[in-house]
Amino acid sequence: MNIIYLHQYFKFPNESGGTRSYDLAHGFLKLGHKVQIVTSTSDPEFKTKDRWSKFEKNGLVIHYIFIPYANEMSYLHRSIVFLKFLWFSILKILSIKGDLVLATSTPLTIGIPALFKKWIQKTPFIFEIRDVWPEAVIAIGAINNTIIKKVLYFLEGLIYKNASAIVPLSVDMKRSIVTRYPKLDNKPIEVIENISEIDRFQKGYDKNISVLSKKIGFKPKFTVLYAGTFGKVNGINYVIKLAQKLININPEIIFVLVGDGSEKELVIQEASHKKILNKNVYILDSVSKSDLSQLYFECDMGSSFVINIQELWANSANKYFDTLASGKPILINHEGWQKVEINRDNIGYVLPAEIKDNDVKRFSNYCKNTLLITKQGENALNIAKSKYAIDIAVRKYNKLFKNKNV
Numbered sequence: 001m002n003i004i005y006l007h008q009y010f011k012f013p014n015e016s017g018g019t020r021s022y023d024l025a026h027g028f029l030k031l032g033h034k035v036q037i038v039t040s041t042s043d044p045e046f047k048t049k050d051r052w053s054k055f056e057k058n059g060l061v062i063h064y065i066f067i068p069y070a071n072e073m074s075y076l077h078r079s080i081v082f083l084k085f086l087w088f089s090i091l092k093i094l095s096i097k098g099d100l101v102l103a104t105s106t107p108l109t110i111g112i113p114a115l116f117k118k119w120i121q122k123t124p125f126i127f128e129i130r131d132v133w134p135e136a137v138i139a140i141g142a143i144n145n146t147i148i149k150k151v152l153y154f155l156e157g158l159i160y161k162n163a164s165a166i167v168p169l170s171v172d173m174k175r176s177i178v179t180r181y182p183k184l185d186n187k188p189i190e191v192i193e194n195i196s197e198i199d200r201f202q203k204g205y206d207k208n209i210s211v212l213s214k215k216i217g218f219k220p221k222f223t224v225l226y227a228g229t230f231g232k233v234n235g236i237n238y239v240i241k242l243a244q245k246l247i248n249i250n251p252e253i254i255f256v257l258v259g260d261g262s263e264k265e266l267v268i269q270e271a272s273h274k275k276i277l278n279k280n281v282y283i284l285d286s287v288s289k290s291d292l293s294q295l296y297f298e299c300d301m302g303s304s305f306v307i308n309i310q311e312l313w314a315n316s317a318n319k320y321f322d323t324l325a326s327g328k329p330i331l332i333n334h335e336g337w338q339k340v341e342i343n344r345d346n347i348g349y350v351l352p353a354e355i356k357d358n359d360v361k362r363f364s365n366y367c368k369n370t371l372l373i374t375k376q377g378e379n380a381l382n383i384a385k386s387k388y389a390i391d392i393a394v395r396k397y398n399k400l401f402k403n404k405n406v
Contacts, residue, residue: 001401002034004098004117008085008110009069010039012057013200016260016286018318020195021104022060027394029059033401036060038092038113040067040085052092063092082107089113094120100401101125108133108152111159118162126400127163128192132176132314139311140233160184165400167192172314172337188403192396194316196325196384197289204293211291212256212298216282220254222367224331225299227292228319230261235307237263237270238333242355242363243281244274250364251280258284258295296326300373301348303331308353310335321388323348327381329373347380 005025011017025035037060046053047066054063065088069081090113093101103114103125114125134152137143143152160166160181165188168174174191178184213219230236236257243255257267264283271277287295296302302323306312313336320338323330330348332338342348349366352359366372 001100002098003028003036003401004093004096004101004123005035005037006039006089006093006101006103006110006113007037008040008082008089008107010037010062011289013289016288019197019289020318023195023197023390024393024397025060026058027390028397031394031398034061036063036096036098038063038089038096040065040069040081042066042068051088063096065089065092082109086110086112090116093117098123102128102397104128104130106131106133108156108159111163112155115159115162124164125162126165126167127159128167128169129173129177130169130316132168132173132311135176135180136233136309136311136314139309140307142232157181160187163187165190165403167397167400169194169316170314170337173316176311176314188400190396190400192393193388194318194321195390195393196321196388198325198381198384198389200289201293201296201322201325202327202381204290205297206294207297209294210298211294215284216254216256216278220256221252222301223254223256223299224301224303225256225258225295225323226303226305226319227258227287227295227322228304228317229259230257230264230267232263233306233309233312234261234263235305236267238305238307238355239303240267240270240274240276240281242351242360243271243276245355245357245360246364247276247280249360250367253280253364253367255281256284256295256299257281258287258292260286292322293326296322296328299328300367301331302326302328304338305333308334313337321384324380324384324388327377327384329376329380341383345379345383347376347383 007021010021011019012022013019028035041064046064052063052065067081067084086109093113101114101117101123103110111127117123118125138149167190171191174189210219239255246253268283271281304317304319313334320330333351333353339350342350
């Protein structure tokens with residue numbers, strides 16, 4: 001099968017960002033499928049007069065268009081980027097021959113080129129949902145205009161209706177979809193969870209070096225790692241509040257925050273204002289996915305946070321799955337399917353959305369329980385292998401490809 005993989009922010013492992021699409025595409029190649037990626041890049045190397053660049057790497061055919069993007073951009077600026085990619089990707093995808101389009105959000109607009117491919121050339125498409133758009137974006141207040149809301153909900157329904165199959169990344173996402181669109185019951189809706197890149201995180205580190213010690217100047221006794229975006233939805237100021245309360249109770253618990261985003265400078269300022277920056281909070285620049293395994297190896301716990309809005313609880317953040325793949329317990333601060341899994345399988349710790357002094361004391365005591373931390377890390381790796389390994393996701397997708405209704 002010739003698959004056209006439509007992902008606006010496709011990343012290779014030597015780049016910073018999620019590599020789900022790369023790992024899936026490689027899995028498809030191993031099963032004998034051909035894969036062409038249609039994506040964008042911020043690398044000026046790919047800025048050409050012809051607009052699109054085409055090259056082959058690791059068996060994948062990549063179609064790149066130069067459209068700069070950064071997490072630091074405003075919502076308006078990002079919307080313009082989405083629309084630019086939307087227009088040019090429609091033209092590009094119609095020029096490529098393929099048996100099936102796999103379109104992965106976000107943004108929601110990624111489904112529009114797939115719609116045109118279906119309407120004009122009768123090519124079926126699968127729509128993968130990484131975030132519940134536009135529900136989550138509206139819930140956080142990023143979009144308030146009534147007309148725009150109606151247009152986005154109409155577009156969401158149109159994409160779902162025309163997709164041959166829908167792939168949400170969590171059970172909570174699926175529940176949201178079928179609750180709001182009950183007429184989709186007869187359509188294949190297959191949860192294919194995010195991926196724990198086990199080989200990358202279990203083999204990609206060096207036991208004989210300490211990158212973390214070089215970056216912060218010492219080896220912490222207990223380190224909580226946050227590796228991801230500093231965005232509004234992530235609510236990283238939560239970590240600053242937690243660290244401020246912890247520094248007087250247990251200053252040996254260190255938070256290492258790695259990444260970029262629109263809120264990063266505000267987080268740095270808040271940590272500095274609270275006088276905990278470079279004391280029990282260290283803020284570092286982004287690293288590639290390949291280098292991230294070393295940081296996870298050197299830390300004791302991974303983490304993933306969101307602001308206290310119910311629509312965000314369905315998230316399937318890379319941070320969660322990277323932590324499990326590293327064989328480390330995971331720390332979160334929200335309800336939803338992740339909390340259920342953490343408590344059921346004993347793979348981490350769940351803090352409340354609003355932190356009280358007793359919560360901080362309990363977490364401090366938890367961090368001292370070396371036996372529990374070790375056991376939870378073992379459990380986490382077992383869950384990664386049994387539920388979230390790349391081969392499992394590839395097999396689920398291949399089953400969808402063979403479905404006569406797709």
